[in-house]
Amino acid sequence: MLGLVAALAGDNWLGRGSKGTPDGSADPQRQVTVMNARVAALVAGGIDRVPLAGDQLYVDLDLGVGNLRAGSLLAVGQAVLQVSEAPHLGCAKFVERFGAEGMRFVNSRTGRQLRLRGMNTQVVEPGIVRHGGIAAKVGSAGRRSGLGTAGKSRE
Numbered sequence: 001m002l003g004l005v006a007a008l009a010g011d012n013w014l015g016r017g018s019k020g021t022p023d024g025s026a027d028p029q030r031q032v033t034v035m036n037a038r039v040a041a042l043v044a045g046g047i048d049r050v051p052l053a054g055d056q057l058y059v060d061l062d063l064g065v066g067n068l069r070a071g072s073l074l075a076v077g078q079a080v081l082q083v084s085e086a087p088h089l090g091c092a093k094f095v096e097r098f099g100a101e102g103m104r105f106v107n108s109r110t111g112r113q114l115r116l117r118g119m120n121t122q123v124v125e126p127g128i129v130r131h132g133g134i135a136a137k138v139g140s141a142g143r144r145s146g147l148g149t150a151g152k153s154r155e
Helices: 037-044 047-053 092-106 109-114
Strands: 032-036 057-059 073-076 079-083 119-125 134-138 144-149
Touching: 032 037, 037 047, 037 057, 037 092, 047 092
Parallel strands: 032 057
Antiparallel strands: 032 119, 073 079, 073 134, 079 119, 134 144
């Protein structure tokens, strides 16, 4: 379940807070991180290691800036996420798990344009998300386009 306040049910995003906010509270523009499942499997060295990337959602969809600009809407299952301006660049855990080379790859100039490390989003419509469900860019008329599938969220 993705909710407006706590984001992904069972995740520690809200309680963990953020170093990037003045009062240390959770950053609403970084509620849910989304990564391309194929890139995650490549960097992780296999599908079994994908959860080590630490993202909440893995989708089979083009997350590049050219396809999903900041402010774009992404429907995942029944929920709708808004793409944030805040970049998702990884952390020390990502380097520890996948190496400095993996981090350089996803954060290269091209990697950032393609959002290989993923993207930050905010929940704008709550709803249920299921493994294997549909992930789609929401068009200007509210239509879903660019269909993909949603992967497992981290436990």
